Amino acid sequence: MAAPPRYAAIEVRDRFGLDALALAARPLPAPGPRQALVRLTAAALNYRDLMMVEGRYNPRQPLPLVPCSDGVGEVAAAGEGCRFAVGARVLPAFAQGWLDGPPARPVAQRTLGGPLDGTLAAYGLFDDEGLAAAPPHLSDAEAATLGCAALTAWSALVELGGLRAGERVLCIGTGGVSVFAAQIALLMGAEVYLCSRSESKLAALAARGVRVHHALVAANGARWGREVARRSGGGVEHVVEVGGAGTLAHSLEAVAPGGTVSLIGVLAGGVAGAGGAAEALSLTSVLMRQVRVQGVLVGHRAGLERMLRAFTLAALRPVVDAHLPVADAADARAAFARLAAGAHVGKLTLDLTPLHATLPKGAS
Numbered sequence: 001m002a003a004p005p006r007y008a009a010i011e012v013r014d015r016f017g018l019d020a021l022a023l024a025a026r027p028l029p030a031p032g033p034r035q036a037l038v039r040l041t042a043a044a045l046n047y048r049d050l051m052m053v054e055g056r057y058n059p060r061q062p063l064p065l066v067p068c069s070d071g072v073g074e075v076a077a078a079g080e081g082c083r084f085a086v087g088a089r090v091l092p093a094f095a096q097g098w099l100d101g102p103p104a105r106p107v108a109q110r111t112l113g114g115p116l117d118g119t120l121a122a123y124g125l126f127d128d129e130g131l132a133a134a135p136p137h138l139s140d141a142e143a144a145t146l147g148c149a150a151l152t153a154w155s156a157l158v159e160l161g162g163l164r165a166g167e168r169v170l171c172i173g174t175g176g177v178s179v180f181a182a183q184i185a186l187l188m189g190a191e192v193y194l195c196s197r198s199e200s201k202l203a204a205l206a207a208r209g210v211r212v213h214h215a216l217v218a219a220n221g222a223r224w225g226r227e228v229a230r231r232s233g234g235g236v237e238h239v240v241e242v243g244g245a246g247t248l249a250h251s252l253e254a255v256a257p258g259g260t261v262s263l264i265g266v267l268a269g270g271v272a273g274a275g276g277a278a279e280a281l282s283l284t285s286v287l288m289r290q291v292r293v294q295g296v297l298v299g300h301r302a303g304l305e306r307m308l309r310a311f312t313l314a315a316l317r318p319v320v321d322a323h324l325p326v327a328d329a330a331d332a333r334a335a336f337a338r339l340a341a342g343a344h345v346g347k348l349t350l351d352l353t354p355l356h357a358t359l360p361k362g363a364s
């Protein structure tokens with residue numbers, strides 16, 4: 001009897017750590033009713049994926065796990081009643097099954113790249129409700145970036161933040177979420193402030209066509225939040241906060257009375273009071289100035305589809321710093337190490353097409 005067909009996947013095998021990434025051969029599943037087997041061609045790297053691989057995101061995550069939170073591909077086989085036909089270019093939603101509304105408890109139990117297997121693989125099996133059509137004007141590398149980083153920025157500013165033209169937005173840094181936030185804010189007619197610790201990254205971003213109104217260098221020890229408040233004549237209406245405990249005090253200085261700070265990331269620490277600028281956090285100013293602190297968890301499919309329509313209508317293109325080919329675990333390790341080094345502007349993406357030629361050699 002012929003051996004069942006297999007596909008290549010990169011998995012965190014039996015312990016956490018970049019050196020625990022291994023090439024696996026998995027049996028190719030057949031889609032059931034309202035499911036699609038997707039031939040994945042690209043994935044994007046998110047900071048969360050790095051934390052997941054290193055065991056910092058959820059140390060209790062069962063292994064093995066295929067990492068990565070978003071990607072793109074083509075429907076290779078469609079189950080009965082599937083809303084996508086074979087050949088359709090689709091991208092999976094990060095939170096599978098979260099269609100609209102507030103995040104009910106099970107949302108976090110069905111996210112890609114942990115606890116569900118993610119997109120660092122040649123194929124993925126998805127319920128059709130967890131897929132959206134990829135914008136036709138984008139390359140695979142560009143489309144792969146939309147399901148997590150772009151949707152997070154969109155949810156913060158548009159779905160939850162209710163951003164209006166003419167309002168002011170502060171973005172922190174030049175990474176994936178922040179660059180999308182700047183692009184979306186510009187698209188919506190907002191005045192955009194962007195603080196980066198690197199002058200050369202600000203220049204690189206402008207050279208890629210993302211021209212914010214105010215680019216500021218956030219030098220170590222500088223009160224950059226206060227500077228944003230000064231320049232904006234009293235503060236900005238929206239802050240897209242990716243730093244967490246280490247930058248929140250600056251964000252609270254930058255935000256206008258009645259404004260919103262979207263709490264998204266923990267790059268500079270996840271526990272307030274654990275050090276750095278968080279020591280100086282003034283909660284009194286939050287209530288006295290009626291500041292809204294809004295937690296954001298990526299977003300639902302309805303928001304994703306609205307964002308995809310907006311990107312398509314505006315022909316908006318994500319900023320892809322590099323598209324890195326992945327044929328084996330060593331390539332995946334190198335890509336994650338590049339994300340960890342933090343020299344990128346916008347997104348690092350993974351070309352998964354070499355994975356399709358990888359089996360059977362080297363896989364177990």
Ligand SMILES: NC(=O)c1ccc[n+]([C@@H]2O[C@H](COP(=O)([O-])OP(=O)(O)OC[C@H]3O[C@@H](n4cnc5c(N)ncnc54)[C@H](OP(=O)(O)O)[C@@H]3O)[C@@H](O)[C@H]2O)c1
Binds near residue numbers: 195197201297
């Ligand atoms: N809540 C959610 O749904 C959600 C979704 C996606 C991401 N996130 C989180 O959002 C954060 C950003 O993710 P990402 O994928 O955009 O990361 P990324 O692409 O690695 O970008 C991070 C950028 O932030 C800046 N940065 C790094 N460390 C910093 C620090 N200590 N203080 C100030 N700025 C710093 C850097 O910009 P400069 O070098 O230009 O300063 C860096 O390029 C992460 O914590 C991630 O886990 C949350």
